[in-house]
Amino acid sequence: MNFEEEYMYEDSGNETSGDDVDFGVEADGCSHTNIQAYEEEYQFEVLSTEAIVQHMIDCIRDVNTVVQIPSTTTRILLNYFNWDKEKLMERYYDGNQDDLFKEAHVINPFKKQTTPTKIKSSKKLSGTEECDICFMVLPPAEMTGLECGHRFCYQCWNEYLTTKVMEEGVGQTIACAAHNCPILVDDQTVMRLVKDNRVRFKYQHLITNSFVECNRLLRWCPSPDCTYAVKVTYVDSRPVQCTCGHTFCFACGENWHDPVRCTILRRWIKKCDDDSETSNWIAANTKECPKCNATIEKDGGCNHMICKNQSCKADFCWVCLGPWEPHGSSWYNCNRFDEDEAKAARNAQEKSRAKLQRYLFYCNRYMNHMQSLRFEHKLYRSIKDKMEEMQQHNMSWIEVQFLKKAVDILCECRQALMYTYVFAFYLKKTNQSVIFEDNQKDLETATEMLSEYLERDITQENLIDIKQKVQDKYRYCDGRRKALLEHVHEGYEKDWWQYSET
Amino acid sequence: MANIATQRIKREFKEVIKSEEVAKCAIRVQLVDDNYTELKGEIAGPPDTPYEGGNFVLEIKVPETYPFNPPKVRFITKIWHPNISSVTGAICLDILKDQWAAAMTLRTVLLSLQALLSSAEPDDPQDAVVAKQYKDKLDMFEKTARHWTHVYAGGPCYNQEFADKIKRLEDMGVEENQARVALSSYNWDLERATEQLFSS
Numbered sequence: 072m073n074f075e076e077e078y079m080y081e082d083s084g085n086e087t088s089g090d091d092v093d094f095g096v097e098a099d100g101c102s103h104t105n106i107q108a109y110e111e112e113y114q115f116e117v118l119s120t121e122a123i124v125q126h127m128i129d130c131i132r133d134v135n136t137v138v139q140i141p142s143t144t145t146r147i148l149l150n151y152f153n154w155d156k157e158k159l160m161e162r163y164y165d166g167n168q169d170d171l172f173k174e175a176h177v178i179n180p181f182k183k184q185t186t187p188t189k190i191k192s193s194k195k196l197s198g199t200e201e202c203d204i205c206f207m208v209l210p211p212a213e214m215t216g217l218e219c220g221h222r223f224c225y226q227c228w229n230e231y232l233t234t235k236v237m238e239e240g241v242g243q244t245i246a247c248a249a250h251n252c253p254i255l256v257d258d259q260t261v262m263r264l265v266k267d268n269r270v271r272f273k274y275q276h277l278i279t280n281s282f283v284e285c286n287r288l289l290r291w292c293p294s295p296d297c298t299y300a301v302k303v304t305y306v307d308s309r310p311v312q313c314t315c316g317h318t319f320c321f322a323c324g325e326n327w328h329d330p331v332r333c334t335i336l337r338r339w340i341k342k343c344d345d346d347s348e349t350s351n352w353i354a355a356n357t358k359e360c361p362k363c364n365a366t367i368e369k370d371g372g373c374n375h376m377i378c379k380n381q382s383c384k385a386d387f388c389w390v391c392l393g394p395w396e397p398h399g400s401s402w403y404n405c406n407r408f409d410e411d412e413a414k415a416a417r418n419a420q421e422k423s424r425a426k427l428q429r430y431l432f433y434c435n436r437y438m439n440h441m442q443s444l445r446f447e448h449k450l451y452r453s454i455k456d457k458m459e460e461m462q463q464h465n466m467s468w469i470e471v472q473f474l475k476k477a478v479d480i481l482c483e484c485r486q487a488l489m490y491t492y493v494f495a496f497y498l499k500k501t502n503q504s505v506i507f508e509d510n511q512k513d514l515e516t517a518t519e520m521l522s523e524y525l526e527r528d529i530t531q532e533n534l535i536d537i538k539q540k541v542q543d544k545y546r547y548c549d550g551r552r553k554a555l556l557e558h559v560h561e562g563y564e565k566d567w568w569q570y571s572e573t
Numbered sequence: 574m575a576n577i578a579t580q581r582i583k584r585e586f587k588e589v590i591k592s593e594e595v596a597k598c599a600i601r602v603q604l605v606d607d608n609y610t611e612l613k614g615e616i617a618g619p620p621d622t623p624y625e626g627g628n629f630v631l632e633i634k635v636p637e638t639y640p641f642n643p644p645k646v647r648f649i650t651k652i653w654h655p656n657i658s659s660v661t662g663a664i665c666l667d668i669l670k671d672q673w674a675a676a677m678t679l680r681t682v683l684l685s686l687q688a689l690l691s692s693a694e695p696d697d698p699q700d701a702v703v704a705k706q707y708k709d710k711l712d713m714f715e716k717t718a719r720h721w722t723h724v725y726a727g728g729p730c731y732n733q734e735f736a737d738k739i740k741r742l743e744d745m746g747v748e749e750n751q752a753r754v755a756l757s758s759y760n761w762d763l764e765r766a767t768e769q770l771f772s773s
């Protein structure tokens with residue numbers, strides 16, 4: 072449904088009865104196997120925190136079977152390459168290895184055997200070393216450090232790492248405690264030197280988090296408080312479902328938004344967040360004085376407007392926005408609508424207003440479906456009662472599941488509809504876009520009917536009739552949804568869709 | 574206070590006292606309380622700068638987590654400098670923020686501050702008014718800084734013109750320090766300083 076057809080649509084509520092019409096798009100029919108296949112192809116795995124850690128270890132091991140360097144060094148290198156093994160290998164074999172280690176802030180493991188570690192501690196007394204942090208003079212066994220040669224006592228290391236982890240929240244990129252030394256502290260060293268379990272736990276959490284966030288093939292489930300991450304084999308805009316039940320787009324992390332694409336959705340969300348749209352809304356219901364641009368609201372029937380700005384007080388006509396004076400006594404009816412001066416003033420205002428009204432049209436529908444979607448969660452509860460009631464009337468648990476399925480499909484349809492308005496907002500009018508809008512209209516009508524039926528009518532009918540009717544309705548909805556999505560996908564493949572800047 | 578912090582400060586305190594800079598009267602530290610959480614630092618204005626001949630007092634607060642976090646330092650002596658607030662004495666210096674390293678000491682801090690007096694960084698200002706004057710009217714900046722050094726830090730250079738202008742404002746009932754800030758901020762333009770003082 073598009074903006075222009077709004078009123079036509081609102082008058083046509085009885086266009087489709089839906090009940091007994093068979094459109095040949097049964098939910099489990101075989102005419103849409105290509106969509107099914109399209110959805111099944113995408114492999115993903117939900118990982119718990121423990122599984123993420125294991126995956127991290129596996130990644131390091133994979134690299135180490137090829138590259139013979141300490142696993143602690145491998146981890147730092149991998150992190151530097153955002154856990155892209157191929158990129159690391161490529162640089163490792165094609166580029167200058169010395170530069171690579173330097174960039175990643177680790178000591179070249181092949182160099183350190185040939186050049187003995189120089190002890191940089193300035194005041195080295197015979198048989199003892201001084202810690203540059205606490206100034207204690209200690210036997211070398213109580214001092215430790217990284218390959219850069221900066222050595223500090225165990226207690227100072229513990230304190231230093233604790234401060235970094237607990238106060239600054241740094242995990243993967245803690246540098247040596249010496250001034251201006253970029254060499255990174257590897258994870259085994261951190262775990263060896265930190266004593267407090269709280270700190271160790273936080274540290275592990277920090278490196279797991281940066282592992283997931285740096286890694287293109289992993290994404291945390293965006294649901295609040297959920298600790299799972301989803302792992303894929305290649306990045307794509309596809310739905311993935313977390314163990315917690317939340318379904319989201321792997322590519323952008325938003326709720327699954329078929330048929331609109333991530334980039335368009337991002338533009339839309341940014342537009343909705345933009346405050347200037349709200350101020351534009353005010354503009355749609357007011358006009359600006361053509362002389363001083365002060366905002367004026369029409370408060371009565373008279374078209375003779377006098378600007379409220381005391382230093383302007385311009386007289387103009389509300390209808391044509393031209394100066395009032397030439398209107399003379401014909402105040403009741405503006406006949407100067409086509410005068411050039413008035414035209415120019417009007418055009419400028421109308422352009423932005425039409426644009427805004429168009430935006431509001433799509434935005435309202437998008438919001439409506441979003442809100443309804445929230446209400447459907449309430450519906451799950453009332454449906455549950457209904458299901459219990461039916462089970463007391465000799466229907467088995469299996470037999471009453473169709474009700475839950477109906478609400479599932481209702482939610483899916485609403486979600487798809489919501490995003491069709493984002494898609495449509497940016498869509499340029501073509502022959503295919505007209506077909507899309509027809510599909511959208513069909514789906515919207517069917518969805519609203521299913522919604523109404525589940526909310527109200529269901530309580531008034533006898534239990535035996537209900538099942539058949541509900542099933543007919545949801546199958547029809549599901550069919551319309553799939554047809555719409557398939558059409559949009561086909562358009563993506565065949566390059567039908569053209570977008571406007573809006 | 575944590576064990577390491579106390580030990581460190583005790584040692585550093587001794588180190589500064591014995592250092593050659595103290596012998597040359599360039600830097601100094603004193604204890605303010607017995608538990609080493611607060612110290613008073615002093616640095617001499619470096620030669621060939623508007624701060625020459627002045628003695629600048631610093632407040633040094635040692636955090637519980639020292640030396641893993643930097644000490645909190647500010648100027649007690651009023652000073653006219655792009656990287657130091659002319660009002661609060663707060664300092665903009667990287668080693669007192671993210672560039673701090675545990676192996677740095679009070680001595681390195683005091684010497685770095687002394688170096689800051691020799692070479693200001695107006696592009697990373699703490700006091701925007703001073704920084705602007707430094708960039709636009711270096712000559713005016715130096716005169717002003719020298720005047721402040723004389724008044725607040727015991728520097729040698731007396732400026733009759735500036736003193737007269739402050740006196741004029743004092744006669745109008747403006748407090749001396751306030752008059753100095755206003756005049757300094759407006760390049761010693763008496764008229765504009767007056768306007769600013771009486772407009773608010």
Ligand SMILES: [Zn+2]
Nearest residue numbers: 202205224227
């Ligand atoms: Zn130590």
Ligand SMILES: [Zn+2]
Nearest residue numbers: 219221247252
């Ligand atoms: Zn180091």
Ligand SMILES: [Zn+2]
Nearest residue numbers: 292297313315
């Ligand atoms: Zn989840």
Ligand SMILES: [Zn+2]
Nearest residue numbers: 320322323333
């Ligand atoms: Zn997406």
